[in-house]
Amino acid sequence: MKKVVFMGSPDFALPSLRALAQNFEVVGVVTQPDRAAGRGREVKQPPVKTLALELNLPVMQPEKLRAPEAMEQFRAWAPELIVVAAFGQILKKDVLELPKHGCINMHASLLPRWRGAAPINAAILAGDEEAGVTIMQMDMGLDTGPMLAKRAIRLTRDDTAGSVTSSLSQLGADLLSETLPRWVAGEIQPQAQHDSFATYAPMLKKEEGKLDFTQDVKELERRVRAFNPWPGTFMEFDGTFLKVQRAHVEQGNVEARQRLIVQNQPAVGARGGILLLDEVQPAGKKSMSGKSFLAGARNWA
Numbered sequence: 001m002k003k004v005v006f007m008g009s010p011d012f013a014l015p016s017l018r019a020l021a022q023n024f025e026v027v028g029v030v031t032q033p034d035r036a037a038g039r040g041r042e043v044k045q046p047p048v049k050t051l052a053l054e055l056n057l058p059v060m061q062p063e064k065l066r067a068p069e070a071m072e073q074f075r076a077w078a079p080e081l082i083v084v085a086a087f088g089q090i091l092k093k094d095v096l097e098l099p100k101h102g103c104i105n106m107h108a109s110l111l112p113r114w115r116g117a118a119p120i121n122a123a124i125l126a127g128d129e130e131a132g133v134t135i136m137q138m139d140m141g142l143d144t145g146p147m148l149a150k151r152a153i154r155l156t157r158d159d160t161a162g163s164v165t166s167s168l169s170q171l172g173a174d175l176l177s178e179t180l181p182r183w184v185a186g187e188i189q190p191q192a193q194h195d196s197f198a199t200y201a202p203m204l205k206k207e208e209g210k211l212d213f214t215q216d217v218k219e220l221e222r223r224v225r226a227f228n229p230w231p232g233t234f235m236e237f238d239g240t241f242l243k244v245q246r247a248h249v250e251q252g253n254v255e256a257r258q259r260l261i262v263q264n265q266p267a268v269g270a271r272g273g274i275l276l277l278d279e280v281q282p283a284g285k286k287s288m289s290g291k292s293f294l295a296g297a298r299n300w301a
Helices: 011-023 047-054 068-077 119-125 161-184 217-226 290-296
Strands: 003-008 025-030 035-037 042-044 081-085 103-107 130-137 147-154 233-237 240-250 259-262 265-270 273-281
Touching: 003 011, 003 047, 003 068, 011 025, 011 047, 011 081, 011 161, 025 047, 025 068, 081 161, 103 161, 119 130, 119 161, 119 217, 130 161, 147 161, 217 240, 217 273, 259 273, 265 290, 273 290
Parallel strands: 003 025, 003 081, 081 103
Antiparallel strands: 035 042, 103 130, 130 147, 233 240, 240 273, 259 265, 265 273
């Protein structure tokens, strides 16, 4: 049984850590430091740390991987393989070269499409028909290393970033379980990525969630799904921000930004159609159906 170090942080990485713990000797887990979060600024630990402690695995939380004490710990663990899933820091050369069988990343896209920090959101936003996971050998570039395995799922019109993340987290864990033993046994020939087909998915910014109703209505609908649950989409209404949790497109020809009521639901005109707001969250309130929102929004239209 090979000695493995796992590196990951969010919920997305949990199925992969569970799978590794069942199939390998996990000698250490590296995750992001505990951070203050939420309105109360309560310090919370990454989900991967919580699971690692439940599994009685050693945990390291370096601010920077290049810190001398971090490298000392890596060498003390002496991993034969490092597996990464949504860790959140770039691995430097001395880490990449440490394990005999290299550093393997489970990336949530069908590489070389959507290299970078937010591949699931980018796939939905672009209207891709598929999303997926790629198991790849890491190098010094940003998701540029040779590929060991891929698996895809079809995207539906109901998919959000949240639902796809959940699906791909388990899909990726299953693919890791199938791929890693074959990789360690020398049964897989890595396939180089074609850089000419590469696209990039930069980290999301909260301000990108503002809906611009001069844009194409189909793009707006995809943005609502791509930014759900984070960072969320919103529009201005009555001097505050109204979060848009779910929406769909209806045909119609009205002015951009014009608010109206369609099928007893709030709606807004955009280029090429009308965006019906199925679920919204007014400032300081819980999410509610569009119809419930209209009951208290007398000046909507």
